[in-house]
Amino acid sequence: MVDTMALLLPFLRGPRIRMTRTAPPPPGPHADEVLLDVPDARLGPALVAAARGEHEPAAALLAATRAAGEWEHRDRYTTRLAAFAHARPEWFESWRAAAPRDPDRLVVDAQLRVDRAWRSPARAELLREVSPLVTAAAHGDDRDPVPWRIALDHARGAQAGPKYVEELWSAAMRRAPHHYGCHVAALRYLASSFHGSHHECLDFADRAAQDAPPGSLVQALPVRAAFAYLTDGCGPEVAPAPLHAAAERAMALSAALPAADPWPAEQRNVLTYVLVRLGRVADALEQVRLTGPYATSFPWDRFSDDPLGHCLRVRDELRGASDRPGGGHHGRARSGDH
Incomplete structure (x- = not known):
C-alpha cells in the first residue's frame, strides 16, 4: 500500500x-x-416556514411532487420533513389537525412514526402499532411509491418474511419500477435478512441498474x-x-x-x-x-x-x-x- x-x-x-x-x-x-x-431550493422555504409554525408550504410542496409524479423528490422531501417534525412538532400537529386525510400529511406521518419506532428499544411493538398508518398512507394516492418504500422499511424493522416483502416490492414496482428509494429499501432488507450475503445484494443492485435508464438514481444502487x-x-x-x-x-x-x-x-x-x-x-x-x-x-x-x-x-x-x-x-x- x-x-x-x-x-x-x-x-x-x-x-x-x-x-x-x-x-x-x-x-x-x-x-x-x-x-x-x-436542503435544496424547494425544500428550504418549506422548512423555514415550518420553523415559524406554518405547515402550508410543506403541504404545497408535497402536493406539487405528487401532482407531477416527482417521486424521487417526494421521497427525499418526505424524509426531511419527517425529521423536522420529530425535532419541531408544532407545525406538523397543526397540519394533522387541519387535514387528517391529506395524503401528503399521511405519508410524512407514516415516515415520522416509523422513524420513531426504529429509534426505540420497543421497536417491534411500536412498528405493529404503526401498521395502520402505513396502510392509510399507501391508500392516499394509488400512484405514489413512497408509502411502499416506507412499508418496506417497516417490514425490515418488523422482521417480516420474504413472501410479504415480495408483495410489497411488487406493489412498489407497479407504481414506479425505477424508484431509487424503494430499491434501497429492498437492498437493506436483503442485507439484513441474509446477513453476509453480499454477493446476492451486489447482484440485485447490478440487475436493477442494468434495467434502469442511464440518468436514474438506481445507477447508484450498486x-x-x-x-x-x-x-x-x-x-x-x-x-x-x-x-x-x-x-x-x-x-x-x-x-x-x-x-x-x-x-x-x-x-x-x-x-x-x-x-x-x-x-x-x-x-x-x-x-x-x-x-x-x-x-x-x-x-x-x-x-x-x-x-x-x-x-x-x-x-x-x-x-x-x-x-x-x-x-x-x-x-x-x-x-x-x-
Missing part, C-alpha cells in the same frame, strides 16, 4: 491496494465553506451495495471487480448530474467513501470537487457522531495524499489484494 493511503486508515478501513499514477483533479471547497444536509459490503466485515469476500464496476457506474451517473448541487450530494458522498476504500484517490477527489460544499450525514454518521467533521477530515487527507510524492493515484485493487 502506498504510504499516503495509510493516513486514511484512522477514518476508513480498507484493503491493500496497488496504485497507478494519474493527475489529481482540482481541490474542492475550503472546510469552512462545507455545510451538512443542506455502489450502495458496495458500501454495505465494505462497512459490514461479515460474510464471504467479494472480488474487487464488481466493487470497481459499481464505482464506475456511479461515477458515470455523477458526471451526468449537476456539479455542486444538493440533490446528488448523498450519492457522491457515498461514492467518495467507496473510492477511498478502493484506493482511487484521484477519483475520490474528483467526487469531492463535484460535490462542492455539500456534506451529508450519511454515510459519515456510520463512523462518527460528528459526520461533518469526519467528512472534512477525509477530504483533508485526500488532498494531502494527492499533494505528496506518489499521491494523486487512481487505484485498482488486484484480485489477490482483497
Whole structure:
C-alpha cells in the first residue's frame, strides 16, 4: 500500500491496494465553506416556514411532487420533513389537525412514526402499532411509491418474511419500477435478512441498474451495495471487480448530474467513501470537487457522531495524499489484494 493511503486508515478501513499514477483533479471547497444536509431550493422555504409554525408550504410542496409524479423528490422531501417534525412538532400537529386525510400529511406521518419506532428499544411493538398508518398512507394516492418504500422499511424493522416483502416490492414496482428509494429499501432488507450475503445484494443492485435508464438514481444502487459490503466485515469476500464496476457506474451517473448541487450530494458522498476504500484517490477527489460544499450525514454518521467533521477530515487527507510524492493515484485493487 502506498504510504499516503495509510493516513486514511484512522477514518476508513480498507484493503491493500496497488496504485497507478494519474493527475489529481482540482481541490474542492475550503472546510469552512462545507455545510451538512443542506436542503435544496424547494425544500428550504418549506422548512423555514415550518420553523415559524406554518405547515402550508410543506403541504404545497408535497402536493406539487405528487401532482407531477416527482417521486424521487417526494421521497427525499418526505424524509426531511419527517425529521423536522420529530425535532419541531408544532407545525406538523397543526397540519394533522387541519387535514387528517391529506395524503401528503399521511405519508410524512407514516415516515415520522416509523422513524420513531426504529429509534426505540420497543421497536417491534411500536412498528405493529404503526401498521395502520402505513396502510392509510399507501391508500392516499394509488400512484405514489413512497408509502411502499416506507412499508418496506417497516417490514425490515418488523422482521417480516420474504413472501410479504415480495408483495410489497411488487406493489412498489407497479407504481414506479425505477424508484431509487424503494430499491434501497429492498437492498437493506436483503442485507439484513441474509446477513453476509453480499454477493446476492451486489447482484440485485447490478440487475436493477442494468434495467434502469442511464440518468436514474438506481445507477447508484450498486455502489450502495458496495458500501454495505465494505462497512459490514461479515460474510464471504467479494472480488474487487464488481466493487470497481459499481464505482464506475456511479461515477458515470455523477458526471451526468449537476456539479455542486444538493440533490446528488448523498450519492457522491457515498461514492467518495467507496473510492477511498478502493484506493482511487484521484477519483475520490474528483467526487469531492463535484460535490462542492455539500456534506451529508450519511454515510459519515456510520463512523462518527460528528459526520461533518469526519467528512472534512477525509477530504483533508485526500488532498494531502494527492499533494505528496506518489499521491494523486487512481487505484485498482488486484484480485489477490482483497
